[in-house]
Amino acid sequence: MSAHEPGQNASPLRLGIAGLGTVGTGTVKIIRKHAKLLSARCGRPVTITAVSARDRMKNRDLDLSDYDWEDDARALAVRDDIDVFVELIGGDEGIARASVTEALRAGKDVVTANKALLAIHGQELAELAEERGRVIRFEAAVAGGIPIIKSMTESLAGNQIRRVMGVMNGTCNYILTRMENGGLPYEAVFEEARQLGYLEADPTLDVGGIDASHKLAILAAIAFGTRPSFDAVEIEGIERVSIDDIRRAADMGYRIKLLGVAQMTARGLEQRMSPCLVPADSPLGQLQGGTNMVVVEGDSVGQIVLRGAGAGEGPTASAVMSDIVEIARGVRMPSFGQPARDLATPQAARTAVPAAYYIRLQLTDKPGALAKVATMLGDAGISIDRMRQYGHSETAGVAPVLIVTHKTTPEAIDHAMEALPRTGVIAGEPIELRIEEV
Amino acid sequence: MSAHEPGQNASPLRLGIAGLGTVGTGTVKIIRKHAKLLSARCGRPVTITAVSARDRMKNRDLDLSDYDWEDDARALAVRDDIDVFVELIGGDEGIARASVTEALRAGKDVVTANKALLAIHGQELAELAEERGRVIRFEAAVAGGIPIIKSMTESLAGNQIRRVMGVMNGTCNYILTRMENGGLPYEAVFEEARQLGYLEADPTLDVGGIDASHKLAILAAIAFGTRPSFDAVEIEGIERVSIDDIRRAADMGYRIKLLGVAQMTARGLEQRMSPCLVPADSPLGQLQGGTNMVVVEGDSVGQIVLRGAGAGEGPTASAVMSDIVEIARGVRMPSFGQPARDLATPQAARTAVPAAYYIRLQLTDKPGALAKVATMLGDAGISIDRMRQYGHSETAGVAPVLIVTHKTTPEAIDHAMEALPRTGVIAGEPIELRIEEV
Known part of the structure; x- marks a missing residue:
């Protein structure tokens, strides 16, 4: 295939859209509004055969009379007259997972905005798709309209x-x-x-x-x-x-x-x-x-x-359309x-890459308190880049102290966060936040 | 075709690379360094058959002994043993245009980083490619590594x-x-x-x-x-x-x-x-x-x-690789x-979208000078958002004046820029810059 071979008379790409929330209605709107543009860009028309949602009667400010209605997304997923099942229901289990699985088994391509489904069952679904020579695509699952x-x-x-x-x-x-x-x-x-x-x-x-x-x-x-x-x-x-x-x-x-x-x-x-x-x-x-x-x-x-x-109707629907156009053009990309x-099974590692850290703690009003904190951090192998002590609060009798460390390991920080309360000069729990190098 | 069908035993995608400047050597380096990664991602190996550049003897800190050498890029472009001609020579005429044209005529796909060639001859080259069922791709031609x-x-x-x-x-x-x-x-x-x-x-x-x-x-x-x-x-x-x-x-x-x-x-x-x-x-x-x-x-x-x-070796070569991987995966996208x-022939229009403008001028030290400028702008239909007059320079006897206008048309600004010197209170030429809404 090639995007520029089929011409305008090529067979349309027929969609079944399940889920008519924000993203679903946004997708229907784009397909209606930009039929001509999409046809020019895909080399074939993109059409909607049928839709499905929980509540047929809900007012969506959208004319759905051109499309068949299915109460059950799973029935929509396996219809003979759709090429692509567009899953915009959400959730990593239930009807979303079931209908996507059935669509792939029935030889449909799948487009979804479902991050939970992909993150949790992506491996299984991608393997199923690829065994059947189908694709499951999910541009809209991550960061809305950002490609x-x-x-x-x-x-x-x-x-x-x-x-x-x-x-x-x-x-x-x-x-x-x-x-x-x-x-x-x-x-x-x-x-x-x-x-x-x-x-x-x-x-x-x-x-x-x-x-x-x-x-x-x-x-x-x-x-x-x-x-x-x-x-x-x-x-x-x-x-x-x-x-x-x-x-x-x-x-x-x-x-x-x-x-x-x-x-x-x-x-x-x-x-x-x-x-x-x-x-x-x-x-x-x-x-x-x-x-x-x-x-x-x-x-x-x-x-x-x-x-x-x-997020939002337009941006997320724009990403859904990216996948639909890809499939309409005959481009078949493996999911990952x-x-x-x-795909390799990753060795999961706890964060070990060193970074600077921000530490906030409440110092009690005792002589030598700050020195005790500094000594403890030094013993933990953590060196201090900047430290600020603010004035003592009159009511609580404690002074907020901020510390920015030099680069250190998460392990050393974990150790320090456990040890700090034991210095006896800290009120409450100290807070630590990683300073990511960007 | 499909990116996940061919498997690792599929036939390699064979490249001929013309031009071994920064981008050319960067591209060769990536293909050598990431052979395995590219093979996994493309479903087939990506190999270099032959290269061409002006000076064979130039030290490029790159081992080219695995590749055939062609002194003439046009000869490289039509070799039977390449699938893709990678043009990294540059220039909108001469050898770049000739070799790309000949490659397309010989049934090769083309990848290029050549913005001038595409901007000036893109229509002709894209039509030629599409007539022959070939593609010409140019991710690297615009904004380096940005996709x-x-x-x-x-x-x-x-x-x-x-x-x-x-x-x-x-x-x-x-x-x-x-x-x-x-x-x-x-x-x-x-x-x-x-x-x-x-x-x-x-x-x-x-x-x-x-x-x-x-x-x-x-x-x-x-x-x-x-x-x-x-x-x-x-x-x-x-x-x-x-x-x-x-x-x-x-x-x-x-x-x-x-x-x-x-x-x-x-x-x-x-x-x-x-x-x-x-x-x-x-x-x-x-x-x-x-x-x-x-x-x-x-x-x-x-x-x-x-x-x-x-720009730069790595980012631009990364963009060249984007196109090569696309072709290796069997994805065939029309150029535009x-x-x-x-493609429609555009009606070219001079900028008419209104914007705010920045105007800088040198006001002579005469009574009522600033009022004259303000009046003239008002007559031209330009209203002032902010104005700053700086102190008079003692040597030149003029004072810099800055004006930020409210939104106005480029036409009104052009008119004002012509009329301003005629007020008799301006030294030198006034400067205007558009303030683009971003």
Whole structure:
């Protein structure tokens, strides 16, 4: 095949779209609005045969009368008159997983925006697709409209990838940005985000870092040619980021971001999602609100930065269309950039790459307290780059102390965080955040 | 075909590489270093059959003994034992154009980094390729390692593109950045760049905005489905940007960038390359040194920003490899995202989209001088957003005046720039720069 052979009279690519939430309705709208443009770009028309959703009666402000309706996505998935099953239901189990599996078994190609499904069952689904000579594509699963899957799978295919990292959950970035700009505590902004409808039904998916970790696991698989291994991501959410930390970090020229980082080291594949400090004037540091950013480092290309809307109807539907156009053009790409059966099983490694760390603690008002902390850190092999002690609070009788360390290992930091309370001069739990080199 | 069918025993993709400068040697190095990785990702080996360059004896720090040598790129282009002709010679005429044409006629696919060739002869070459069922691909021609061609042709194919813009000449951005950071005049930094080898043999290609305009014309063709029309780009280089303008712009929160902008309007296709003011804290404003950035605005995706190294051995060779891998995987994409014969002939339009403008002039020390200028601008329909008059220079007896206008048309600005000297209160020529909304 070739994109420029079939001409306008070629047979249409017939879609079955399951799920008519934000992304589903956005996808239908693009196909209706840009029928001519898509036909010119694909060399054939792209048409919708049938759709499916939970509630047929819901007002979607969308004319669906041209399409057959299926109450059951699984029935849609196996219809003889569709070529591609577009799964926009969501969730890593249930109807989404079942219908995608049945579509592949029935010889359909699949396009999905489902990060959880891909991160958890991606290996099995990619192998199933490839056994059947089908594809399962998922540009919309990671970072909304940002073309990161295609860029990594195709554009950077001549590179050994060194590191991939990103801010990939718009809700968390909204919360952190709003805390900083409004000077508001986490709980208040969380509640605000809930009322604005920015949070998933289970907000842990967002603020617990799980959604972003699904995305990171998918990127790591493509970057390093390894099976997606979501279970091996070290995950920490943004719940313990306080407005104090945001302010103190800003004082020292940093911003706090929920940052995912994956890199292959001699010890194995490190994947972690955690609140990190990044320089306020770096591209990642400047990211405001719901915008996403992915940074890829390759041995030839150096650092590539991609930035755009990480969610929302238009951007996510744009990414869904990227996969649909690819299939319409006859391009058949393996899910993770090489045959799924050839992907290596990664050796999961806890983060060992050294970094500078930010430590915040409450020092009690005792003589020699600061010296005790400094000595303890020195004993743990941690050397101090910068330290700031703020004035004692009159009510609590404690003084906030900020420390930025020189590069040290996560192991040494873990050790120090355990040992610090035993110095007897610390009130409460000390906080540590990694300062990621970006 | 499919990327996951052939397996490792499939026939290799055989390359003939013409041109062994920075990009050519970089490409050979990647193919040697990553043979296994490329084979896994392409489903077949990628091999080099033969190479060609002007001087066989030149020391390239590269073992070429495995490859046949051709003194003449045209002979290389038509060899029976190559599948893809990789043109890394450069120049829009001569041996580059001849060898690419002959390769396509001989039934070879072509990969090139040659922006001038594509901008000027892209239509003819794409039509030739498509008539023969071949492809000519050029990811490396625009913005080095940034995957902009693939992103626009494929990832954003579901969007109507509204505007594409970018900083795409690293040398110009280096010069402007260095002027600002070093407080140096244009001439001094130009000389510095020349000595560092940053300038093309004909420096007008860089500082005159021509190289960047080649890239803009290519992007516009993909964005708007129109024939590449380099001749219609309104081009202005950076030669008249003074350190004064850089400083005054910075005072008001702007940076000056050589910015290319293409957009389709009701009047036609506007393409312009010119020094523009952008907010200092915008992604474009923050671009330092040789880094490139392309910003694409689509009706669904919103704004996507891509950033990376715009030149250099590794990044450019990485982009060349993107095309080679695409062809090795059997993906056959039309050059400009749809059949070349279907591309519309664009109606070229002079820039008419209104913008704010920055005006700098030297006011003579006469009573009512500033009022005369303000009146004249008002008569031209231009309203003033901000105005600053600096102190009179004692030697010259003139005072620099800066004006930022509200949004106005380029036509009104042109009229004002002609009329200003006639007020009799201006010394020398006034300077105007567009403030692009980014």
